[in-house]
Amino acid sequence: MIPYGRQDIRQDDIDAVADVLRSDFLTQGPAVPHFESAIAARVDAAHAVAVNSATSALHIACVALGLGPDDLLWTSPVTFVASANCARYCGAQVDFVDIDPATGNMCPSRLEEKLEQAASADRLPKIIIPVHLAGLSCDMAAIGALAARYGVRVIEDASHAVGASCGGGPVGSCEYSDIAVFSFHPVKIVTTGEGGVAVTQDAELASHMARLRSHGITRDPELMTHAPDGPWYYQQIELGWNYRMTDIQAALGHAQLARLEDYVARRNALADRYDRMLGGMPISRPGRTTASRSAFHLYIVRISAERHRAVFEGLRASGIGVNLHYIPVHLQPYYRDLGFSDGDFPEAERYYAEAISLPLFPAMTEAMQDEVVDALAGLLN
Template structure:
């Protein structure tokens, strides 16, 4: 089976993890801080807080921005459920903004219309979570301007997009947002096994998220309600969680992120080659944005809706592990039970009826890519 994504583990990665196994710290040691510095540098941000998953990063980001009962978070319907679930963890409501069919990302025009209506109704969201689908940045300049106009905070869900850029600057620099979240799952651009990070330029937000990932506990005397009882002292200032990343994971991530530029370059080269091979086929290739360079975590094509299931199953039957990213969140039973229904976000539902993620990973050979394209061509009606 040719997978849609695959990690690339090299001897440097193994050596880095073994070094930690032979050290004094398997968790809560120096490897995590080294990794955080590397992530912040790659993103062009001031601070990074490493956690055990991007879902955890979204959760602590929402809490740090004050999301709670009575508030609303808006995100894209075409995303993994975590982009919406993070609001529910905080007791907040969720709504969605339909996508731009050219990119699959949150549509700034639809967002503007929805914000204007919400402002008139006195029901603006507290947080907007644009999702950089497949590694392509949303139009953050436009989204950021709209959020600023209405006093709304932004968390970029860049789980797919570390190494990408927008307006010539790295995704994650938070020029148009408060916090950006990355994922380091094995099929992502770089991996820590499981893991994530939240990056920001706000020192107070970074400190708060770091406290939340470790039970809400601080050892900083300046953050305590009274002077420490002794050198052993700590205080739990609020309810937090155990969302810590281990030093084993961080060491793997630190070794991986050293190859970030090469990984993204290879993904882009493979995407450009797919573009060329598929040009004559009746499929829509991934959209681009003139101001952004995708990290190409995913290469998503759109086939005619009437052929979608047959082509998907035909590829799987041929040993090609295609996938579908994603089932629109508002169609999930949990969100239907909250009042959402089919037909509310038509572009997202049209995307779902047509999208297939083809295999794409840095170690993929051109021969494997030709095999994928050949099988796809044989399944499509002309």
């Protein structure tokens, strides 16, 4: 079966991990800050805090921005559940902003309407999490301007978008946000096996998130309630978690990062070829914007709802490992129990009835791509 995504592991990656295994440090050694520095430099951020998953990064980002039980967070309904769950970990309420059907990303017009209504009701969100679906940046200039107007903080869920750009700058520079989060799951653009990172321009936010990933413990005497008892001393000054990335993971990520531009270029080349080959078929190809370059973590097409399931199942039966990203979060049983229901976000639900993620990964050959397209054409004819 041709998978929808697959990691690319080379000898450089194996050597980097083996070097760590032979070293004195397996967990919090020099490889983690080395990787953090490389990520921050790549996305033009001042600070990077590496953790064991993008979910953990979203959680500590919310905590660092002060999200609590009486607060509200808005995100996109078309995302993995982690984009919403991070608010629930803080005891906060969640709501969603419907998508732009052309891109699948949070719609700035709907966001503006919802913010106006929320301001009138004195129930504005504390945080908005726009999600860069499939690697294409949201319209962050528009979202950032709205957030500034209403005094709302912004976390970019850029899990799909390391290596992407928007407005001439890299996604992750946080020009219009407080924090951006990347994922390094094996099917993402680069991998650490499992892992994530939060990047920011704010030194205080970075310091806070670094403390939160390690139990809320500090060794900084200036943050302690009394002078250290000795050189061994540390204090837990708040509740944190064990969300640390290991040196093993960081070494793999750093080796992968050296190929980031090659990966993104290859994904874009494959996406361009899909665009050309699918042009005459009764499907909608991924939306693009002139201001952005997608990282193309996913290549998502849309097929009429009437034919959607038959085509999906037919492709799977043909050995094409298609997938669907994502079931709208508000339709999950947990969120239905919180009061959401069918019809709440029509564009997201229409998207769900039509979307299919076709295989796309750097090692994909043109012969594999031809096989995908031929199978799709046969099912659509």
